[in-house]
Amino acid sequence: SRRTPEPDPDEVVSVLRQTAQTLNQELQSAPEENLFRNVLGATPEDEEEREAARKTAGFLLVNQLTFYRVLSSTDRFPEIDTDTLTSPADLGEYFDLVLDVDYTPVFSFRISDDLPQESLTILKDAIKTINSLSPEKINHDVLGTVFHELIPIEARKQVAAYYTMAKPADMMASIAIDDADDTMMDPACGSGTMLVAAYNRKKELSPTWTEDVHQQFVERDIAGVDVMPFAAHLSCIHLALQA
Numbered sequence: 001s002r003r004t005p006e007p008d009p010d011e012v013v014s015v016l017r018q019t020a021q022t023l024n025q026e027l028q029s030a031p032e033e034n035l036f037r038n039v040l041g042a043t044p045e046d047e048e049e050r051e052a053a054r055k056t057a058g059f060l061l062v063n064q065l066t067f068y069r070v071l072s073s074t075d076r077f078p079e080i081d082t083d084t085l086t087s088p089a090d091l092g093e094y095f096d097l098v099l100d101v102d103y104t105p106v107f108s109f110r111i112s113d114d115l116p117q118e119s120l121t122i123l124k125d126a127i128k129t130i131n132s133l134s135p136e137k138i139n140h141d142v143l144g145t146v147f148h149e150l151i152p153i154e155a156r157k158q159v160a161a162y163y164t165m166a167k168p169a170d171m172m173a174s175i176a177i178d179d180a181d182d183t184m185m186d187p188a189c190g191s192g193t194m195l196v197a198a199y200n201r202k203k204e205l206s207p208t209w210t211e212d213v214h215q216q217f218v219e220r221d222i223a224g225v226d227v228m229p230f231a232a233h234l235s236c237i238h239l240a241l242q243a
Helices: 009-029 032-039 047-072 088-099 117-133 140-150 153-158 166-176 193-205 211-221 229-240
Strands: 184-186 222-224
Touching: 009 047, 009 117, 009 140, 032 047, 047 088, 047 117, 047 140, 047 229, 088 117, 140 229, 166 193, 184 193, 193 211, 193 222, 193 229, 211 222, 222 229
Parallel strands: 184 222
Antiparallel strands: none
16 A cells, blocks of 8 residues: 655644744734743743743644644544634634643643734634644654754743753663653653653553553653743643654
């Protein structure tokens, strides 16, 4: 049988970045306290941090839309019907379906509520663009990289969303974890590279692999903590993509 070619990750990153930057422009009129709460978790005193929050809110929304597309491709959740969206806030009805299951760090941010009504057409175009990229067809390891590469390094630094290099994380996990039942915590998890390294090490040591084992790993065995909501958002996506 003929294989369907996967989307080019670099092209996907490029298009998603452009989409995020367009949405950032639309969010410039949003109440600042909402952007600061969603991205930073508090109102910053430093103007550089304020500017970082303004520049990264659109990336959060693009992450939500892209990750929702991946989830809806499993038929577990309905695809977003742009024809029925009457306001940007209507996205919340779709995200609430996921929140009923979990994924709080991904979908609890109500970025779309802060888009003005006149941004509806641009939001619909963003959704159509993301759907046309078919992110669900990208290998999950590569897709995790897409989510991390999407946010420019300057913006990640400003909101403290650093990420550990994968190879050192893998080395640390192999040293620290000797058994599939071992637990781990990263108290400054950033975008979750160390958490994923621990996940993969535990999976390697696990005698069986089922959805229940995955659930055990992400819900009870592996814990990530970060002062920044933005980092928790990225870590949750990174871990979830391992299934």
